[in-house]
Amino acid sequence: MSEYDNISTPDDVLKLAAAKTGLSEVDSDSWREGLAIILDEINNSQAYSESGRDRIISDCVKALGRRLQVHDYIQSHPEVLDIPVQRPLFVLGMPRTGTTVISYLLDQDPARRSLVHWQCVEPIPPATSDMLRTDPRCLALLEEQKRILEMVTAANMALPHWEDADGPTEDMFIHNQDFKGLSWDSYLASPRYAEWLFHEADMTSTYEYQKRYLQVLQSTAPGTWSLKMPSHSVHIDALLKVFPDARLIWAHRDPYKATGSLANLWKLPKGMTLRPEALNLPEMGRNALAQMQFHVERPLRARDRIGDDRFFHMHYSEMMRDPVAMMRRIYDWAGDDLTPEVEGRMNAWLAEHPQDRFAPNAYSLDQYGLSVDDLQPIFSEYLDTFDIELEAAP
Numbered sequence: 001m002s003e004y005d006n007i008s009t010p011d012d013v014l015k016l017a018a019a020k021t022g023l024s025e026v027d028s029d030s031w032r033e034g035l036a037i038i039l040d041e042i043n044n045s046q047a048y049s050e051s052g053r054d055r056i057i058s059d060c061v062k063a064l065g066r067r068l069q070v071h072d073y074i075q076s077h078p079e080v081l082d083i084p085v086q087r088p089l090f091v092l093g094m095p096r097t098g099t100t101v102i103s104y105l106l107d108q109d110p111a112r113r114s115l116v117h118w119q120c121v122e123p124i125p126p127a128t129s130d131m132l133r134t135d136p137r138c139l140a141l142l143e144e145q146k147r148i149l150e151m152v153t154a155a156n157m158a159l160p161h162w163e164d165a166d167g168p169t170e171d172m173f174i175h176n177q178d179f180k181g182l183s184w185d186s187y188l189a190s191p192r193y194a195e196w197l198f199h200e201a202d203m204t205s206t207y208e209y210q211k212r213y214l215q216v217l218q219s220t221a222p223g224t225w226s227l228k229m230p231s232h233s234v235h236i237d238a239l240l241k242v243f244p245d246a247r248l249i250w251a252h253r254d255p256y257k258a259t260g261s262l263a264n265l266w267k268l269p270k271g272m273t274l275r276p277e278a279l280n281l282p283e284m285g286r287n288a289l290a291q292m293q294f295h296v297e298r299p300l301r302a303r304d305r306i307g308d309d310r311f312f313h314m315h316y317s318e319m320m321r322d323p324v325a326m327m328r329r330i331y332d333w334a335g336d337d338l339t340p341e342v343e344g345r346m347n348a349w350l351a352e353h354p355q356d357r358f359a360p361n362a363y364s365l366d367q368y369g370l371s372v373d374d375l376q377p378i379f380s381e382y383l384d385t386f387d388i389e390l391e392a393a394p
Contacts, residue, residue, distance in 0.1 A: 026068060031067065034180050052273030089224070092231075108348075113218060180205075186269040224336075235298075252314065252315045263367075263370070267279075300385065
């Protein structure tokens with residue numbers, strides 16, 4: 001019998017998180033609605049394996065436990081909320097558009113502050129600047145990742161996405177502690193949660209929680225934040241409400257290629273939670289298409305409202321040809337100083353991290369029941385607006 005067998009409500013998850021952390025006071029109820037949808041989905045569908053359901057609930061308990069810990073730290077250190085989050089840089093756009101490479105290159109600048117992967121696993125207590133990459137919690141996760149990569153290499157597996165424990169991660173892993181993050185959708189069988197997130201969820205609470213989270217982390221390791229999450233592009237108004245002086249880098253890529261890449265990205269997480277017969281590739285394709293539509297239409301409408309000068313347009317094709325030249329342009333636009341030393345660090349990182357350091361990641365649109373003809377009407381305005389270099393047929 002699993003400790004997760006009778007978990008059906010947000011309060012059940014809260015009780016488990018409280019038992020594991022020794023904390024019970026939570027800052028608000030904004031997390032409840034999203035969590036309730038996730039629990040209803042996994043408890044009333046035959047699509048999930050027993051281990052898959054347990055995995056999702058375990059992740060829910062951990063996410064809420066982190067929120068309890070962050071709130072408890074703020075209660076003990078209220079002064080952290082007095083420190084502003086100034087002029088953060090947000091990288092956004094469609095998924096699979098090179099945002100990870102940009103975030104790692106920005107991370108080579110000591111003047112900047114990245115959301116480091118391990119600090120979305122164990123944020124409390126926040127690490128100091130000199131321990132950001134050497135904290136025992138970071139080193140333990142790096143060792144765990146080393147074992148995983150050894151197995152991946154031995155099996156010649158393709159990894160569509162990988163993040164080092166001591167490297168930058170996506171803001172989505174803060175957002176999932178408000179249960180309003182697409183990381184949850186990647187494990188679910190149906191698009192119900194994603195549809196709620198795009199159509200109904202109030203993201204203001206999520207960005208307010210992100211700001212508090214960043215204030216905790218920067219209280220011991222300051223710097224100008226460089227942040228990334230493709231789906232910020234869907235929530236620009238809420239982002240700017242909480243971070244009014246944010247600088248926005250909009251990553252652009254061939255949408256046909258990016259859509260196929262997004263659907264392919266989900267095969268691994270959904271394969272870990274769903275029964276084999278429930279892994280429906282055409283359904284994943286339809287969900288990817290729906291999500292991509294939001295990722296181009298929402299920022300286009302936001303651009304109409306707030307003006308194009310709020311954005312730096314980063315084209316994937318240009319970035320992949322000369323990443324450091326692209327970084328020079330970004331720094332110039334942002335009004336920041338890119339030193340020769342930082343350029344050297346960027347070049348060193350690129351040399352150590354070739355794009356295909358894992359097995360080739362092969363996929364095609366038709367695997368997911370899609371074609372360019374299906375996608376063309378969705379992306380026509382986007383392609384008419386920006387000079388996007390199309391890649392080889394996905």
